[in-house]
Amino acid sequence: ETGVTQTPRHLVMGMTNKKSLKCEQHLGHNAMYWYKQSAKKPLELMFVYSLEERVENNSVPSRFSPECPNSSHLFLHLHTLQPEDSALYLCASSQDIAGISTDTQYFGPGTRLTVL
Amino acid sequence: AQTVTQSQPEMSVQEAETVTLSCTYDTSESDYYLFWYKQPPSRQMILVIRQEAYKQQNATENRFSVNFQKAAKSFSLKISDSQLGDAAMYFCAYLMNYGGSQGNLIFGKGTKLSVKP
Numbered sequence: 001e002t003g004v005t006q007t008p009r010h011l012v013m014g015m016t017n018k019k020s021l022k023c024e025q026h027l028g029h030n031a032m033y034w035y036k037q038s039a040k041k042p043l044e045l046m047f048v049y050s051l052e053e054r055v056e057n058n059s060v061p062s063r064f065s066p067e068c069p070n071s072s073h074l075f076l077h078l079h080t081l082q083p084e085d086s087a088l089y090l091c092a093s094s095q096d097i098a099g100i101s102t103d104t105q106y107f108g109p110g111t112r113l114t115v116l
Numbered sequence: 117a118q119t120v121t122q123s124q125p126e127m128s129v130q131e132a133e134t135v136t137l138s139c140t141y142d143t144s145e146s147d148y149y150l151f152w153y154k155q156p157p158s159r160q161m162i163l164v165i166r167q168e169a170y171k172q173q174n175a176t177e178n179r180f181s182v183n184f185q186k187a188a189k190s191f192s193l194k195i196s197d198s199q200l201g202d203a204a205m206y207f208c209a210y211l212m213n214y215g216g217s218q219g220n221l222i223f224g225k226g227t228k229l230s231v232k233p
Contacts, residue, residue, distance in 0.1 A: 042120070043207070043223040056220065090161060104151070105221060107161035 002026055004108035006091050012114045013081065021076040021111045023091030031096030032074040033105060034066060037088040049074060050096045081115045088112050118143045120210050122224035129198045130232050136183075137193045137227050139208030149211040150184065150191045151221070156204040164206070167191065195229075203231045 004025045013019050025032060034046040048056035049068040063085075065077040074091055092105040119142045129135035141150070152164040167175045167184050174182050179199075183192045195202055208224040 040225070042225050043221070045220050048220070058220075088159065092161075104163055104166055106163065107153075109158070109160045112159075 004091060004093055004106055006089075006108035006111050008111060009109065010112045010114075012116065013078070014116050015081060015083070017081075018077070018079040020078065021089055021091075021113075023074040023076075023108055025072055025074075025091075025093035025106075025108075027093055027095075027106060029093035029095050029106075030071045031094045031103075032068060032071070033092040033094075034074065034076050035090040035092065035107075037090055037110070039087075043090070047076075078113075081113075083115050086113055086115045118145075118210055118212070118222050120208050120222050120224040122206075122208055122227050124227045125225070126228045126230070128230045128232060129195070129202075131198055131200060133198055134194060134196045135198055135229065137195075137206050137208075137229065139191045139193070139224060141189050141191065141208070141210050141222075143189070143210065143212075145212055147212075150182075151209040151211070152180070152182070152191075152193045153207045153209060153223075154202075154204045155207065155226075156201075161207070165193065198231050200231050200233060203229055205229075 007022045031050045033048050036044045045058050046060045047066045052068045063080050067075040088110045090110045091108040094105045095103040121140045123138055148169045150167045154162045154164050165175050165177045165180050174184050179196045181194045205226045205228050207226045210222045
């Protein structure tokens with residue numbers, strides 16, 4: 001596969017469930033991102049990882065827990081979510097040179113999450 | 117704080133015609149990047165075009181071009197010879213160019229473009 005892939009594409013979960021979203025990039029990038037896309041709101045940056053270290057946590061509730069085991073994989077662990085967390089979750093990657101993330105970000109297709 | 121505004125929630129264009137999507141942004145920085153992304157109904161966000169603020173020349177990419185007015189903080193996208201495949205949500209985005217930015221892309225709310233055959 002090429003580019004940025006995300007699984008699953010759709011996820012329905014109850015508020016007491018625990019689930020994980022997976023992102024994989026095949027571009028040789030070393031920075032990865034999680035975004036939340038809600039209806040009628042701009043995309044919101046959630047987390048940034050550079051060289052497998054978290055460098056940004058944009059005031060995201062602790063019920064969202066990211067994990068970056070290597071530069072190609074990024075996970076978002078979900079637990080005790082709320083219905084308002086229902087959204088499209090997008091993963092992106094970019095080439096991060098010397099800690100300066102100004103290169104173009106390439107996005108995955110997203111996971112459509114519904115919390116019941 | 118930086119903001120990006122897309123004042124046109126929806127636009128429509130006839131196939132083969134030209135359409136311009138508007139974007140304005142607010143920043144006190146002088147060095148930054150601007151992007152247009154396209155998100156078709158399949159949801160994959162695709163980069164359309166990128167502009168470095170220090171470059172005076174407007175970026176072009178085949179049928180897509182921008183009108184970058186730095187003083188006015190305006191960054192519009194022109195699509196020439198519109199095709200049915202151009203129908204999508206278009207997002208304008210801003211990125212600061214310094215080490216502390218940490219890749220924080222600031223997005224507008226998007227413009228939904230419809231293309232009529």
